[in-house]
Structure formats: C-alpha cells, structure tokens
Amino acid sequence: xxxxxxxxxxxxxxxxxxxxxxxxxxxxxxxxxxxxxxxxxxxxxxxxxxxxxxxxxxxxxxxxxxxxxxxxxxxxxxxxxxxxxxxxxxxxxxxxxxxxxxxxxxxxxxxxxxxxxxxxxxxxxxxxxxxxxxxxxxxxxxxxxxxxxxxxxxxxxxxxxxxxxxxxxxxxxxxxxxxxxxxxxxxxxxxxxxxxxxxxxxxxxxxxxxxxxxxxxxxxxxxxxxxxxxxxxxxxxxxxxxxxxxxxxxxxxxxxxxxxxxxxxxxxxxxxxxxxxxxxxxxxxxxxxxxxxxxxxxxxxxxxxxxxxxxxxxxxxxxxxxxxxxxxxxxxxxxxxxxxxxxxxxxxxxx
Numbered sequence: 001x002x003x004x005x006x007x008x009x010x011x012x013x014x015x016x017x018x019x020x021x022x023x024x025x026x027x028x029x030x031x032x033x034x035x036x037x038x039x040x041x042x043x044x045x046x047x048x049x050x051x052x053x054x055x056x057x058x059x060x061x062x063x064x065x066x067x068x069x070x071x072x073x074x075x076x077x078x079x080x081x082x083x084x085x086x087x088x089x090x091x092x093x094x095x096x097x098x099x100x101x102x103x104x105x106x107x108x109x110x111x112x113x114x115x116x117x118x119x120x121x122x123x124x125x126x127x128x129x130x131x132x133x134x135x136x137x138x139x140x141x142x143x144x145x146x147x148x149x150x151x152x153x154x155x156x157x158x159x160x161x162x163x164x165x166x167x168x169x170x171x172x173x174x175x176x177x178x179x180x181x182x183x184x185x186x187x188x189x190x191x192x193x194x195x196x197x198x199x200x201x202x203x204x205x206x207x208x209x210x211x212x213x214x215x216x217x218x219x220x221x222x223x224x225x226x227x228x229x230x231x232x233x234x235x236x237x238x239x240x241x242x243x244x245x246x247x248x249x250x251x252x253x254x255x256x257x258x259x260x261x262x263x264x265x266x267x268x269x270x271x272x273x274x275x276x277x278x279x280x281x282x283x284x285x286x287x288x289x290x291x292x293x294x295x296x297x298x299x300x301x302x303x304x305x306x307x308x309x310x311x312x313x314x315x316x317x318x319x320x321x322x323x324x325x326x327x328x329x330x331x332x333x334x335x336x337x338x339x340x341x342x343x344x345x346x347x348x349x350x351x
Contacts, residue, residue, distance in 0.1 A: 124152025268294030
C-alpha cells in the first residue's frame with residue numbers, strides 16, 4: 001500500500017540552513033552591540049582619567065555666572081548641546097541652546113556680557129564658530145570649549161577647554177559620531193551634577209522645575225489631593241451591627257468600612273478580606289456588632305505625605321500589601337480614605 005506524503009512539509013534530518021543563518025546573524029548583531037558598548041565605555045574611562053583643573057574651573061565659572069549658560073554646536077554636537085542645556089535648566093542652571101548659524105544671523109542678540117558660552121565640537125574646527133568669536137570678544141563673554149581637539153582654533157579662542165578626545169568612533173567606519181557624542185553628553189552631565197551639588201539643589205527645587213508629568217507627580221502629588229472625603233468615606237459607629245456595616249461598605253464601594261468611637265475617633269476597620277474570613281468562621285455574624293469583628297488600630301497615614309510614598313508603603317507593608325489607608329487628624333478622627341486604585345489612576349503606578 002502506497003503511503004501518502006504531505007507535500008506541504010519538508011521532511012529532512014539535521015538543522016535548517018536558514019536557522020543557521022539566523023543564528024549567525026544574531027551572534028554577529030550581539031557581537032557588534034557588545035563591541036560598541038566596550039568602545040564607548042573604554043573611551044569614557046579614558047576621558048575620566050584626564051579630568052583635571054579645567055573641569056573645576058568650568059564649574060566655578062558657571063557657578064559664578066551672573067547671566068545664563070548658552071550652549072552651541074553643529075550637527076550631532078548641536079543635538080547633544082540641546083540635551084545638555086535642558087539638563088542644566090532643569091537642575092538649577094539657567095541655560096539654552098543656540099545654533100551657531102542662527103547666532104550669526106541675529107540670535108547673537110540673545111547673548112549678554114554676563115553670560116557664558118559653551119561650544120561643543122569634536123574637531124574644534126567648525127567654520128560656523130569663526131564668525132562668532134569677534135562678537136564674543138567684544139562682549140567679553142567667557143568661552144568654554146568641550147572638544148576632542150585641544151589644539152584646535154576653538155580651543156585657542158576659549159578661556160577653558162574640556163578635553164573630550166576619543167581614539168575612535170564606535171561606528172565600524174570610524175565616521176558616524178557615536179563615541180564622541182556619548183563622551184560629550186557625559187561631560188555635560190558631569191558639569192550639571194557638579195553644579196547641583198555646589199548649589200545645594202534638592203528634591204524640592206527639582207519638583208519646582210518639574211510640576212507636570214510623572215516626575216512632577218512623584219515629587220509633588222500628596223495624599224490630600226487624592227483621598228476621598230466627607231460622605232465618600234465609608235464609616236459606621238462602633239455599635240453598628242455587621243449587616244448595616246455591609247450596606248455602608250457596598251454603598252461607598254471602596255472595599256472597607258471604618259469604625260468610629262462616639263467621639264469620632266477611628267478605632268477599627270473591616271475590609272473585604274476580613275468579611276470573607278468572618279463569614280467562613282461565623283456564618284451567623286450578620287447581626288454581630290462590628291466592635292467584636294473589626295481589626296483594631298488600623299494603619300493610617302498623614303494627608304501631607306507624598307502619594308508616591310503612600311504607594312510604596314502600601315506595597316512594602318511588612319505584614320502584607322495594603323489596599324487602603326484612612327487619613328486622620330491630630331485627634332485621630334478620619335478626614336479621608338485613600339485606596340491604592342486612587343493612586344494608580346493618578347498615573348504614579350505606570351512604571
């Protein structure tokens with residue numbers, strides 16, 4: 001009897017050559033990536049080893065600058081300059097980027113004698129800079145060069161030179177700015193971080209400059225802005241029976257009910273989890289007083305605590321994660337209740 005063959009499949013023994021090609025390409029890609037990492041890390045270490053008094057002089061000059069730090073560069077150096085300017089501005093050093101061509105066509109009006117100009121250039125020979133030096137000289141502006149060529153025209157025209165020379169680019173052709181732009185970026189970060197420490201720039205200062213977005217929320221959003229207050233709080237007096245407490249819990253739909261003393265102080269809590277355990281243990285507890293069933297001395301939090309800190313404390317609670325906090329005043333009376341979902345909806349749990 002003739003056996004039928006599935007002509008849609010290839011029957012063979014041994015590895016598929018196509019799979020070998022893919023594996024080979026994977027290996028080559030990873031090898032390239034690792035080589036780039038090594039090359040750039042090695043260059044960063046080289047530049048770190050050459051750091052000296054010029055770095056300190058640059059920090060001192062910027063720290064004592066009465067105006068702004070203006071950063072300029074051409075091409076990829078210009079893009080790095082824009083990022084560095086943004087980092088300086090957000091960390092306490094007013095800064096902005098200008099393109100050297102635009103500067104020569106009117107934007108020089110943005111520069112005052114109290115400013116400092118930081119040029120970024122691997123070669124230090126960009127023609128676009130040459131048109132600007134006479135104007136900066138007339139203004140008496142301090143010039144800082146961040147360059148890979150300390151003998152260049154740019155370096156000679158500058159008051160302070162930061163050496164960012166690299167042996168070669170990570171690009172296989174040694175042409176595309178890769179290692180050199182990484183080194184320039186890190187040098188800019190190093191200046192910004194040094195200035196932050198010298199200025200005593202702290203979390204409060206950072207929050208003031210980042211009022212929006214996730215960073216701003218982490219540093220500014222507080223429990224009092226998210227907590228549920230007034231009639232939205234699930235609360236029952238201590239002499240309430242469980243049946244009525246369940247109605248309050250279901251109505252407020254937050255997964256718990258707080259129990260208060262006659263003077264209004266919070267003395268206990270019953271959560272959804274507690275309720276399940278109660279009903280399994282004591283099925284007829286529906287007419288029992290909540291005082292006999294509640295968890296006493298529930299965990300609370302202050303309204304002024306950052307929401308990000310509240311979230312962390314909920315997640316890292318030693319006896320197990322929490323899902324809500326009651327917020328109480330100095331007398332222990334509840335002012336609000338905060339569920340973990342209230343924090344997550346604000347966007348703080350997005351990472």
